[in-house]
Amino acid sequence: MIELNKVNLRRGSFHLKNISMEIDRSGMHLLTGETGAGKTSIVEAICGLQAVESGTIDLRGADVTHKDPAGRSIGYLPQDAVLFDHLTVRDNLQFSCQARRWKSLRVRERVDSLAHSLGLVNLLERRTSSLSGGQKHLVALGRALAFEPDIVCLDEPFVTLDAQTREAMIDWFSTYVRENELTVLAVTHQPQWFNATAKTRWNIDGQGNVAKK
Amino acid sequence: MTHGDRNFIKVISVVAAAYVGLLLAMVLANVMLITGDLASAWGTLARPEIQQAILLSLGTSLLSAVLSIWIGTGIAYLVSRERFPGQRLVDFLMDLPIFLPPLVIGISLLILFRRTPLAALDDVLGVAFYVPAIVLAQTVVGVAFVYRTMKATFDSMSTRQERIAQSLGCSRFGAFCKITLPQARQGLVTAAAIAWARSFGEFGPVLIFAGSIRGRTEVMPVSIYLELNSGNLIGAAMIALVMIAIAAVVLFVARAAADEQKISQEGGEQ
Amino acid sequence: MIRPAVTSLILVAVAVALIYRAGAPPSAGNGNSNGSPSTITVLCAAGLSPVMGELTDVFESTAAEDSSIKIDVSYKGSAQLVALHRVAQSGDLLAAADTFYHQPLIDSGLCSPADIVAYQTPCLIVATDAAATGSIDETLLSGKFRTSIPKRGHAAIGRLVASIEGTEKYNSFSRLATVTRETVSQVAGDVDQGVVDIGIAWNTTSLQFENTKSLTVDAWQGYRSSIGVSVLSSSKNVAAAEAFKEFLGGQRAKGILKKHGYLVSDGPGHQGSVEAQP
Numbered sequence: 001m002i003e004l005n006k007v008n009l010r011r012g013s014f015h016l017k018n019i020s021m022e023i024d025r026s027g028m029h030l031l032t033g034e035t036g037a038g039k040t041s042i043v044e045a046i047c048g049l050q051a052v053e054s055g056t057i058d059l060r061g062a063d064v065t066h067k068d069p070a071g072r073s074i075g076y077l078p079q080d081a082v083l084f085d086h087l088t089v090r091d092n093l094q095f096s097c098q099a100r101r102w103k104s105l106r107v108r109e110r111v112d113s114l115a116h117s118l119g120l121v122n123l124l125e126r127r128t129s130s131l132s133g134g135q136k137h138l139v140a141l142g143r144a145l146a147f148e149p150d151i152v153c154l155d156e157p158f159v160t161l162d163a164q165t166r167e168a169m170i171d172w173f174s175t176y177v178r179e180n181e182l183t184v185l186a187v188t189h190q191p192q193w194f195n196a197t198a199k200t201r202w203n204i205d206g207q208g209n210v211a212k213k
Numbered sequence: 214m215t216h217g218d219r220n221f222i223k224v225i226s227v228v229a230a231a232y233v234g235l236l237l238a239m240v241l242a243n244v245m246l247i248t249g250d251l252a253s254a255w256g257t258l259a260r261p262e263i264q265q266a267i268l269l270s271l272g273t274s275l276l277s278a279v280l281s282i283w284i285g286t287g288i289a290y291l292v293s294r295e296r297f298p299g300q301r302l303v304d305f306l307m308d309l310p311i312f313l314p315p316l317v318i319g320i321s322l323l324i325l326f327r328r329t330p331l332a333a334l335d336d337v338l339g340v341a342f343y344v345p346a347i348v349l350a351q352t353v354v355g356v357a358f359v360y361r362t363m364k365a366t367f368d369s370m371s372t373r374q375e376r377i378a379q380s381l382g383c384s385r386f387g388a389f390c391k392i393t394l395p396q397a398r399q400g401l402v403t404a405a406a407i408a409w410a411r412s413f414g415e416f417g418p419v420l421i422f423a424g425s426i427r428g429r430t431e432v433m434p435v436s437i438y439l440e441l442n443s444g445n446l447i448g449a450a451m452i453a454l455v456m457i458a459i460a461a462v463v464l465f466v467a468r469a470a471a472d473e474q475k476i477s478q479e480g481g482e483q
Numbered sequence: 484m485i486r487p488a489v490t491s492l493i494l495v496a497v498a499v500a501l502i503y504r505a506g507a508p509p510s511a512g513n514g515n516s517n518g519s520p521s522t523i524t525v526l527c528a529a530g531l532s533p534v535m536g537e538l539t540d541v542f543e544s545t546a547a548e549d550s551s552i553k554i555d556v557s558y559k560g561s562a563q564l565v566a567l568h569r570v571a572q573s574g575d576l577l578a579a580a581d582t583f584y585h586q587p588l589i590d591s592g593l594c595s596p597a598d599i600v601a602y603q604t605p606c607l608i609v610a611t612d613a614a615a616t617g618s619i620d621e622t623l624l625s626g627k628f629r630t631s632i633p634k635r636g637h638a639a640i641g642r643l644v645a646s647i648e649g650t651e652k653y654n655s656f657s658r659l660a661t662v663t664r665e666t667v668s669q670v671a672g673d674v675d676q677g678v679v680d681i682g683i684a685w686n687t688t689s690l691q692f693e694n695t696k697s698l699t700v701d702a703w704q705g706y707r708s709s710i711g712v713s714v715l716s717s718s719k720n721v722a723a724a725e726a727f728k729e730f731l732g733g734q735r736a737k738g739i740l741k742k743h744g745y746l747v748s749d750g751p752g753h754q755g756s757v758e759a760q761p
Binding site for chain 3 (some may be wrong): 265267268275282324426427446
C-alpha cells in the first residue's frame with residue numbers, strides 16, 4: 001500500500017537519507033521516534049507536501065514520487081491541524097468532497113455523519129478560529145477522512161484531547177479503520193494508545209535510520 | 214506605565230496632532246478660500262468640461278484600480294510563492310513606478326508609444342493622448358502599489374494552508390482561489406484602496422502621456438492644473454475639495470469593507 | 484474565483500459607462516453634431532487657455548457650421564509642448580506663447596512657418612490695490628519687495644525681458660526673487676494670492692487673474708512677443724487644421740483676442756519675435 005525506496009529528502013539543513021519502509025496491508029501502522037528525527041518529513045513526503053531528492057514512493061502499487069498532493073488521495077491530519085480559519089467547521093469538513101465535485105446530497109450526508117461521530121454537530125456553522133485546540137484537532141481529523149480515502153496519514157493524533165474524549169475517539173477510529181479497511185500511518189509518541197490495533201511499528205532513530213520493530 | 218513610557222506617548226501624540234492638524238488645516242484653507250466666492254466656485258463645477266472631468270476621473274480610476282488588482286496580485290503571488298531566475302530583478306522592477314518621478318513614467322510611456330515601432334500600433338489604436346493613455350498611466354503606477362501590498366500579504370501568510378488544501382484534492386489554482394485569496398482579503402481591500410487613490414490623483418504621467426486636453430483627457434488633477442493656468446484659483450480649490458469628498462467616500466467604503474471582513478472572521482467567539 | 488471575477492466585471496462595466504458618459508460632450512450650444520465631426524488637436528501654450536477656450540467655442544459653434552470640425556486643445560507650457568511634440572509627433576496645430584518656440588520644429592520640418600495672430604507685451608504684474616512702485620531697479624533689485632520671476636529658460640516672458648535688460652541683470656532679478664517660476668501663470672498666481680508683491684508677466688495675464696493689474700515699464704515699451712500658429716506635419720487632417728488657422732487670423736478671432744488684451748495688427752509685424760533687439 002505504502003512503499004518508500006531509498007528516499008532522500010532535505011528540508012533546510014535537515015537531511016534524511018535512504019529511507020525505506022513498506023506497509024503492505026491495511027490497518028493501523030505507527031511511526032515513532034525522537035522529536036526532530038524526521039517523522040513529519042517522512043509523512044509529508046508520502047502525502048506529496050515535501051519534495052523528494054531521490055528514491056521513489058509507491059502508493060497502491062503505483063509510483064507517485066512526482067505526483068502532486070491532490071493526485072495521491074491521502075487523508076492527511078497535520079500535527080498543528082492547519083484549519084482554514086476563514087471557513088466554518090462545515091466548510092472545512094466538506095472541503096475535500098467539494099474539491100472532488102461530489103453531489104451536494106452526498107456531501108451533506110457525509111459531513112453530518114462525520115460530525116455526529118466526532119461530536120461536532122453543534123459546531124458545524126462556527127468559524128474554526130473560535131474553537132478550542134481539541135475541537136480543532138477533531139475537525140482536522142474529520143476533514144482528512146471526509147472524502148473516504150483508503151490511505152490516511154496522521155501526525156500526532158489525539159494528543160490535544162482530554163483523556164476521556166481521547167479514549168472514545170481512539171475507540172471509534174479503530175472501528176472505523178477496521179470497517180473501512182483503511183491503511184493508516186500514524187506518527188506518535190504514545191504507541192501504547194494503539195497497542196490494541198497497531199499492525200506494525202516503525203521507529204526512526206537519531207541518525208535517521210528507519211527500522212521495523 | 215512608567216514615567217518614560219508616558220513621555221514617549223506624549224511626544225508621539227504631539228507629533229501626530231501637529232501632522233493631523235496640518236492636514237486638516239490644508240483642507241480648511243481650501244474651504245475658506247472658496248467660501249469667499251461661492252458663486253464662482255459653483256460656477257466652475259457647473260461647467261460641462263469640469264463635470265466631464267469628474268466622470269472621467271471616476272471611470273478611469275475605477276478601471277485602473279480593477280486592472281491593477283488583477284495584475285499586481287498575480288505578480289505578487291508568483292514572486293512570493295515561486296523561485297525563478299530573475300526573481301530579484303522582477304522584484305526590483307516592480308518598485309520602479311514607486312520611486313521614479315511620475316513625470317518620468319509619462320515621458321517613458323510617450324516615448325514607447327510614439328518613438329518606437331509601437332507608434333504604428335498607436336496610430337491605429339489611439340492610445341497616446343486619448344482615454345486609454347490615462348488608464349495605462351494610472352495602471353502602471355497602480356500595479357506597483359498593489360504588488361507591494363499583496364507581496365507583503367502573501368509573504369506573511371504561511372503556505373501551509375495552501376499545501377494542505379492541495380493534499381485534500383485541490384489544484385494549485387483551486388487552493389489559490391479557495392484559500393489564499395479569501396485569507397488575503399484584508400490585503401486586497403487595502404491594495405485596491407491604494408491603487409484607486411493613486412489612480413484618482415495621478416497627474417504627472419497623465420499630463421505627459423494623455424495630454425491635458427480639455428474635455429478629452431481631462432481628469433480632475435488636470436482640471437486643477439488648467440484652472441490654475443487660467444487664473445481660476447477658486448475653481449481649482451473647489452475641484453480639489455470635490456476630489457477630497459469623493460476620496461473620503463470611496464476610502465470610507467473600503468475601510469468599512471475591510472472591517473466587516475475582520476468582524477465576520479472574529480465572529481462567533483465563545 | 485467566480486465572485487471576484489464577477490465583481491471585477493461589474494466594476495469594469497461601471498467604469499466604462501462612466502468614461503463613455505464623460506466622453507459624450509454635453510451639448511454646449513452645438514446642435515450640429517450629426518455625422519462624425521473631424522476632430523483636430525491644437526497644442527497650445529497654457530497661458531493662452533482662456534482665449535483659446537473661447538476661440539474654439541466660437542469656431543465650433545459658428546464658423547465650422549458646415550464642416551463640423553471639433554477642436555481639442557492640449558495645454559502645456561510652450562517649451563514643454565515643443566519638447567514633447569518631438570517625441571509624440573501627433574496633433575494638428577501648434578500655438579506657442581512665442582514664435583521663437585516654433586522655430587526648432589520649423590527647422591526640423593515638423594511644422595509649417597508660423598502665421599502670427601497676436602502680440603502681447605511684457606509688464607509688471609502687481610496686486611490691484613498696489614500703489615505705483617517706481618523703476619525696475621527699485622522694484623526688482625532693491626530687495627524691498629517680494630518678487631516672482633519667470634525663468635529665462637522656461638517662460639517666453641523670461642526670455643524676452645532678459646533680452647531687454649541683459650542676461651546678467653536678469654540673473655540678478657532671479658537671484659533676489661522670492662520665487663522663480665516656469666510659467667507666467669504661476670507668476671500671476673503668486674501675485675493673485677498675495678504670496679509676492681510683484682512679478683513679471685504679459686499685459687494679458689493680469690486680465691485672467693482677478694486680484695492683479697499690469698504696470699507698464701517704460702524701458703520695455705516697443706517690445707512684444709508674437710503668438711503664431713503653425714500646422715504640424717503630423718496632422719492627419721490638414722484641411723481642418725488650415726480652416727481653424729484661417730479662423731484664428733480672421734476678424735472674428737481678432738475681436739476675441741483684443742477682448743483678452745492681445746494686440747492684433749493687420750500690417751506686417753514691427754518687432755517680430757522675442758529675439759529682436761532694439
